[in-house]
Amino acid sequence: MDWSFYLPIAGHSLNIFVLLGLGAAVGFLSGLTGVGGGFLMTPLLIMGGIPPTIAAASDSNQIVAATTSGTYAHYRMGNVDLKMGLILLAGGFLGGTAGVQIIKLLRPLGDADFFIKTTYVVMLSLVGSYMLVDSIRARKREAAGAALLEHATSPSRFRRMVRALPWQTHFAKSNVTLSPILPFLVGAFVGMLAAIMGLGGGFIMVPMMCYVLEMPMRVVVGTNLFQEVFVCANVTIMQAASNHTVDLVLAILLLLGSSLGAQMGARFSHRLKADHLKTLLACVVLAVMIKILLGLVLSPHYMLDFKGGE
Amino acid sequence: MSGRAMPKRAPLTGLVLLLLVGLATSAAAAGKLVVEPSSVTINAFFSGIQMTVTGDLPPGSQAVLTVRGKRIEEELMRKSRHWDLWMNSGEVDIDNAPLLYMAFSSEPNLLSPAAGQVPWGYAALERNAQFIGRLKPVEDDTIFKEFVELKERDELYHLEPGGLRINHASPERWQARADFRLPSRLKRGVYHVSLWVLKDGKLVEKRSTTFKAELTGLPAFLQVMARKHGVLYGLLAVVLAMVVGMLSGLVFHRKGGGH
Numbered sequence: 234m235d236w237s238f239y240l241p242i243a244g245h246s247l248n249i250f251v252l253l254g255l256g257a258a259v260g261f262l263s264g265l266t267g268v269g270g271g272f273l274m275t276p277l278l279i280m281g282g283i284p285p286t287i288a289a290a291s292d293s294n295q296i297v298a299a300t301t302s303g304t305y306a307h308y309r310m311g312n313v314d315l316k317m318g319l320i321l322l323a324g325g326f327l328g329g330t331a332g333v334q335i336i337k338l339l340r341p342l343g344d345a346d347f348f349i350k351t352t353y354v355v356m357l358s359l360v361g362s363y364m365l366v367d368s369i370r371a372r373k374r375e376a377a378g379a380a381l382l383e384h385a386t387s388p389s390r391f392r393r394m395v396r397a398l399p400w401q402t403h404f405a406k407s408n409v410t411l412s413p414i415l416p417f418l419v420g421a422f423v424g425m426l427a428a429i430m431g432l433g434g435g436f437i438m439v440p441m442m443c444y445v446l447e448m449p450m451r452v453v454v455g456t457n458l459f460q461e462v463f464v465c466a467n468v469t470i471m472q473a474a475s476n477h478t479v480d481l482v483l484a485i486l487l488l489l490g491s492s493l494g495a496q497m498g499a500r501f502s503h504r505l506k507a508d509h510l511k512t513l514l515a516c517v518v519l520a521v522m523i524k525i526l527l528g529l530v531l532s533p534h535y536m537l538d539f540k541g542g543e
Numbered sequence: 544m545s546g547r548a549m550p551k552r553a554p555l556t557g558l559v560l561l562l563l564v565g566l567a568t569s570a571a572a573a574g575k576l577v578v579e580p581s582s583v584t585i586n587a588f589f590s591g592i593q594m595t596v597t598g599d600l601p602p603g604s605q606a607v608l609t610v611r612g613k614r615i616e617e618e619l620m621r622k623s624r625h626w627d628l629w630m631n632s633g634e635v636d637i638d639n640a641p642l643l644y645m646a647f648s649s650e651p652n653l654l655s656p657a658a659g660q661v662p663w664g665y666a667a668l669e670r671n672a673q674f675i676g677r678l679k680p681v682e683d684d685t686i687f688k689e690f691v692e693l694k695e696r697d698e699l700y701h702l703e704p705g706g707l708r709i710n711h712a713s714p715e716r717w718q719a720r721a722d723f724r725l726p727s728r729l730k731r732g733v734y735h736v737s738l739w740v741l742k743d744g745k746l747v748e749k750r751s752t753t754f755k756a757e758l759t760g761l762p763a764f765l766q767v768m769a770r771k772h773g774v775l776y777g778l779l780a781v782v783l784a785m786v787v788g789m790l791s792g793l794v795f796h797r798k799g800g801g802h
C-alpha cells in the first residue's frame with residue numbers, strides 16, 4: 234500500500250502523510266503568528282502538482298479549520314477581541330467587494346497579473362522591513378530599560394488625528410480606546426488588498442492591528458484568526474459555487490494536520506515574547522517577498538503553464 | 544420444410560456451426576489486441592495502475608503501440624518579460640491534443656523524429672493540433688515542445704522507443720507486449736489503444752481496441768456534488784472544516800488541561 238488518496242477535484246493522488254505533514258507545519262505557523270498561512274500553503278501545493286486554482290480554493294477551506302482551531306485556543310486564553318474582530322470583518326467584506334471590482338476592471342487591460350505581483354512585493358517589503366526593524370529596536374530598548382521613557386514621549390500627528398475621530402470606544406480585551414471608524418477602515422483596506430492578491434490577508438492585517446490599532450500582540454493573533462475564519466469561509470463557498478475548485482478530500486487531509494498544528498502553534502506562542510513573535514512574522518513575510526521577487530526576476534523553467542483547474 | 548428432416552440434419556448443422564465459430568475465433572485471436580485490466584476504476588485509493596497490452600504479430604514484422612485519451616482543448620498561460628520582470632502575458636490554447644498519449648515501439652527508430660510522416664508520435668500530434676492565441680506561426684513548434692514537456696512532467700505523455708517487446712512464441716507466432724503504468728492523473732473516459740503493424744518499414748495493418756476509466760465511490764460522489772450542487776458543497780466544506788477545527792481544539796484543551 235502506498236498510502237495515497239485520490240483527490241477528486243484536483244484529479245490525481247497524493248501521499249496522505251505528505252498532506253498531513255504539510256497541514257501540520259503551516260497550521261503551526263498559523264497558530265504561532267496569527268496569519269492564515271495561505272501564502273505558504275498555496276505555493277507548496279502547486280509545487281506538489283495541484284492546479285493553482287484548486288490549490289488556492291482548497292487552501293481557503295483548510296484555513297477555515299486551522300483558524301477555527303486557533304481561534305478556539307486563543308479564545309480560551311482570553312486573546313480574542315470579539316468587538317474589534319467584528320468591526321474589522323465588516324470593513325473586510327466591504328473592502329473585499331471593492332478589491333474584486335478593481336481586479337475585474339484591470340483584467341481586460343491585460344496588466345492585472347503585473348499589478349497583483351508588484352502589489353505583493355511592495356506590501357510585503359514595507360510590512361516585513363518595518364516589523365523587523367521595529368521588533369529589533371524594541372528588543373534593544375528593552376535591554377537598555379528605556380521602554381518607559383518611550384511611552385512618555387508626546388503622541389505623533391497620526392495618533393492625534395486618530396484621537397480626534399468621533400465615537401471613541403474602549404475595547405476592553407485590547408485595552409485600547411479608539412473610534413470604530415479606524416478598525417473599519419483597516420478592515421476595508423486589508424480586505425481590498427487581500428481580494429486583489431487572492432489571499433486571506435493575515436500577514437497585512439496582523440501588522441496593521443499591531444501598529445495602527447496598537448493592539449497587544451497576543452490579542453492581535455487571536456483576533457486576526459477569528460476574523461479570518463469568516464473571510465476564508467466566504468471565499469470557500471464562493472469558489473465552490475462559481476468555480477467548482479474546492480477539493481474536499483485535499484482540504485480535509487490538510488485541515489486534519491493544520492488544526493492540530495495550529496493548537497501546538499498557539500501554545501508555543503504563549504511561551505514566546507511579543508517581540509520575538511514580531512521578528513518571526515517579519516522574517517516569514519520577508520521570505521515570501523523574496524520568493525515572489527525571485528519568481529519575477531529569474532527566467533522561468535517553462536515559458537508555458539497550464540491555466541489550472543478542471 | 545418437414546418437421547422430421549430437421550432432427551436428421553441437426554448433428555451436421557451443429558458440426559458446421561462449430562467449425563465456423565472455431566475458425567472465426569482463431570481468426571479473431573490472430574488479430575486481437577488484449578488490454579489488461581480491461582477497464583480502470585478510479586476510487587478513493589487510486590494511485591495509478593499497471594497495464595499490459597498484448598497482440599499477435601505476423602512473423603518478421605515490427606510494431607508501434609499507442610494509447611490515446613480523448614482530444615481536448617488545453618488552456619495554457621504564456622510567460623514573457625515586461626519591464627525586466629517575468630509575467631503571464633496571455634493565453635495560448637492547444638486544441639485537438641489528446642489528454643493522454645503513450646507510444647511504444649518494437650524498434651527504437653520507429654519513434655525517432657527521423658521516422659518521417661508516420662501517424663504516431665509527437666510529430667503526428669503536432670500536425671493534428673490547432674494553436675489558438677497570441678502566436679506567430681513560427682512559434683507553433685516551440686510552444687508544442689513546451690506543451691509536451693509539461694505533459695511529460697505530469698506523466699500524461701510518454702514515448703518509449705523499444706518499449707514494445709516481441710516474443711517469438713514459435714516461428715509462426717510472434718506476440719507484441721507492452722507493460723506500462725497509467726498515472727493517477729488519468730481522467731475518466733474512453734482510451735483508444737492501437738497497434739500499428741509494419742513489415743519492411745511499410746504499414747500493413749492497424750488494430751484497435753478501447754478501455755474505459757470510470758470514477759466510482761467517494762470521488763464520483765464528490766465530483767458530481769461539486770459540479771451540480773456547488774453552494775451546498777461549499778457549505779458542507781466550511782461546516783466540516785469548522786467542526787474539525789473545534790474538535791481538535793476541544794481535544795487539545797482536554798489533553799492539556801486547559802488554561
